[in-house]
Amino acid sequence: PSKTHEEGAEARQTSLTKPPGSLGVLERLAVRLAGLQGTDRPKAENVAIVLFAGDHGITAQGVSPYPSDVTVQMLGNFIQGGAAISVLSRELNASLEVVDAGSLAPDDLPGVVTDKPRRGTGDFSAEPAMTAAELAFALAAGRRAVERAANAKPDVLVLGEMGIGNTTSAAAITASLLDLPPVEIVGAGAGLDDEGIRRKAATIADALQLHGLTGALADPLAVLQAVGGLEIAALAGAMIAAAQARIPVLVDGFIVTAAALTAARINPACRDWLIFSHRSFERGHQIVLQALEAEPLLDLRLRLGEGSGAAVAVPLLRLACALHAGMATFEEASVSGPC
Amino acid sequence: PSKTHEEGAEARQTSLTKPPGSLGVLERLAVRLAGLQGTDRPKAENVAIVLFAGDHGITAQGVSPYPSDVTVQMLGNFIQGGAAISVLSRELNASLEVVDAGSLAPDDLPGVVTDKPRRGTGDFSAEPAMTAAELAFALAAGRRAVERAANAKPDVLVLGEMGIGNTTSAAAITASLLDLPPVEIVGAGAGLDDEGIRRKAATIADALQLHGLTGALADPLAVLQAVGGLEIAALAGAMIAAAQARIPVLVDGFIVTAAALTAARINPACRDWLIFSHRSFERGHQIVLQALEAEPLLDLRLRLGEGSGAAVAVPLLRLACALHAGMATFEEASVSGPC
Structure with a gap:
């Protein structure tokens, strides 16, 4: 981020016809975007949404009320325009690319970019979710998606995900990286009841034991x-690549934030490029946000995923930029300052 | 509000391709707008912003760091397009009407609707802010503004205010109606320091004594x-008129919410038509919101007024309506429900 442009934007904010600081988070957002985009007049007009999908072997343990089939069915829904993120991308005039980073689909799906090392992960209650080579492939799939998106020179990148079972994977990652008992992190996901949540937490705790991921600072x-998950690895790879390409990333809910935590552990410098869009209703999200010292823009009790929360935050960025660019200064408007 | 349309919207939300409830506040917003607008497909496209301005005699007691001149200077800025609300109205493609409901301006200002019973209020530390006839005039000015706005059949009405000194008036109203010590409500307004805040609270406490407004349930x-304030009375009149015209109102920050509390005390039925847009950084706002059992949509530490926070919430309404209308059902998309 450019300190010079941040300071310039800060000075401009102070000169605008309003009590200093009275636009709160919107002022800080404009200042931060000015620094990230290296410009006096930040923008959030050109928005690229990239959604990574993957399936999860852990669903064999009954961690989701929905069958794995739904992942591939939703890929069709994203492309046909009926999913929440499809509607939001149209309303926001944003591009939407859907990447199959590891679903169970046997064939390439029309309209979807297929870029996966395998179909679904292994059931991590019994075996590793993936091999080292498959992980490297998935991280690179994230990078490749950012390279494609970068061609259109987006002002902001929105990252989303879809994958039945992926709150279980995200909770396992979070518990391990933050060395917390899974029971403190696990939530209802797409709609588990209390007994289901207890079972999910126990499944994760056992798996962390199995893989030797408890206690010490995990790699x-x-x-x-x-x-x-393959889509979670792709998200982490995409965030690191976006930071290197100097593209600000709007982070969605629990799963994308767990990927952000992983990305920031792999490459701490990428943290600066992440803007946290919302606090979701999924229990573990608040814990990951705190670990990242993130103050999200919205708190609307969303728990859908798909990048939907990040998309909903886009108008705030646009309005923050419009106010920054369009308001008159005290001098221009001949308005008196404080006595 | 139409219970039938609320229930229909609720049923539709459950049929859409997402876990039930996973769009949180956005679902409830669509359902509520369906009930208020009496339609299956609520909208927030056509937005009218009405801003009432007034001056305050209490500024003679040093309750604001800005001189009263700023009220009239800002009226010019609203019309010339340089104020925050001017920028927001352009970005949102919303109409903006500015009503001089009681500024000190000696003459009609170009581009502003002048509809005032007097220039500025009396200094309420020594005399009543206005006479009963002037109050009736100001309430009716609010109604007249809604009648003008209603011609364009707005989906939603955004109400804003401007008036140096008006957080002092709003705090006095709130303290009296909620029977709370002013010191619990008074905040920094446009930028007072701690000593200024103490003085402001003491000024209000003395005034409530003087006018016999402590203790019992106030009228x-x-x-x-x-x-x-004349703009606060106009706001209250506007809210009652909007509810009667069945137009949902997006309520802004502390001052508009204090007017909402007053309106709801005058005519409790109008409460249903009020959508609370944001929790501002001004101290008393949270207290008035609680008294109205309001859960605002945004919390962005705004404290500008002008209707700016309500305007910033407009895209949330639009996206909530777009999701409600545009998402596919499980059946349409051939997506499986929970197991």
Whole structure:
């Protein structure tokens, strides 16, 4: 981020016709985007949404009320325009690329970019979710998606995910990286009841034992390989690549934030490029946000995923930029300052 | 509000391709707008912003760091397009009407609707802010503004205010209607320091004594007359008129919410038509929101007024409506429900 442009934006904010600081988070957002984009007049008009999908072997343990089939069915829904993120991308005039980073689909799906090392992960209650080579492939799939998106020179990148079972993987990653008991992190996901939540937490605790991921400071790559998801690895790879390409990333809910935690452990410099869009209703999200010292923009009790929360935050960025660029200064408007 | 349309919207939300409830506040917003607008497909496209301005005699007691001149200077800025609300109205493609409901301006200002019973209120530390006739005029000015706005059949009405000194009036109204010590409500307004805040609270406490507004359940009209503002009375009149015209109102920050509390005390049925847009950084706002059992949509530490926070919430309404109308059902998309 450019300190010079941040300071310039800060000075401009102070000169605008309003009590200093009175636009709160919107001022800080404009200042931060100015620094990230290296410009006096930050923008959030050109928005690229990239959604990574993957399936999870752990669903064999009954951790989701939905069958794995839904992942591939939803890939069709994203492309046909009926999913929440499809509607939001249209409303926001944003591009939407859907990447099959590891679903169970046997064939390439029309309209979807297929870039996967395998179909679904292994059941991490019994075996590693993926091999080291498959992890490297998935991280690179994230990078490749950012390279494609970068061609359109987006002002902001929205990252989303889909994958039945992926709150279980995200909770396992979070528990391991933060060395917390899974029971403190696990939530209802797509709609588990209390008994289901207890079972999910126990499944994760056993798996972390199995893979030797408790106690010591865990290696983020080892954690991703053992209990991660292919779409989660792709998200982590995409965040690191976006930071290197100097593209600000709007982070969605629990799963994308767990990927952000992993990315920040792999490459701490990428943290600066992450803007946290919302606090979701999924229990573990608040814990990961705190670990990343993130203050999200919205708190709307969303728990859908797909990048939907990040997309909903896009208008805030746009309005923050419009206010920064379009308001008159005290001098221009001949308005008196404080006595 | 139409219970039938609320229930229909609720049923539709359950049929859409997402875990039930996973769009959180956005689902409830769509359902509520369906009930208020009496339609299966609520909208927030056509937005009218009405901003009422007024001056305050209490500024003679040094309750604001800005001189009263700024109220009239800002009226010019609203019309010339340089104020925050001007930028937001352009970005949102919303209409903006500015009503001089009681500024000190000696003449009609170009581009502004002048509809005021007097220039500025009396200094309520020594005399009533206005007479009963002036209060009736200001309430009716609010109604007249809604009648003008209603011609364009707005889906939603955004109400805002401007008036140096008006957080002092709003705090006095709130303290009286909620029977709380002013020191619990008073905040920094446009930028007072701690000593200024203490002085402001003491000024209000003395005034409530003077006007006999402590203790018993206060009459909202008597409170408005004694310590109110002309723009605050106009806001209250506008909210009652909007509810009667079945137009949902997006309520802004502390001052508009204090007017909402007054309106709800005068006519409790209008409460249903109020959507609370944000929790501001001004101290008393949270207290008034609680008294109205309001859960605002945003919490962005705004404290500008002008209707800016309500305007910033407009995209949330639009996206909530777009999701409600545009998402596919499980059946349409051939997606499996929970096991």
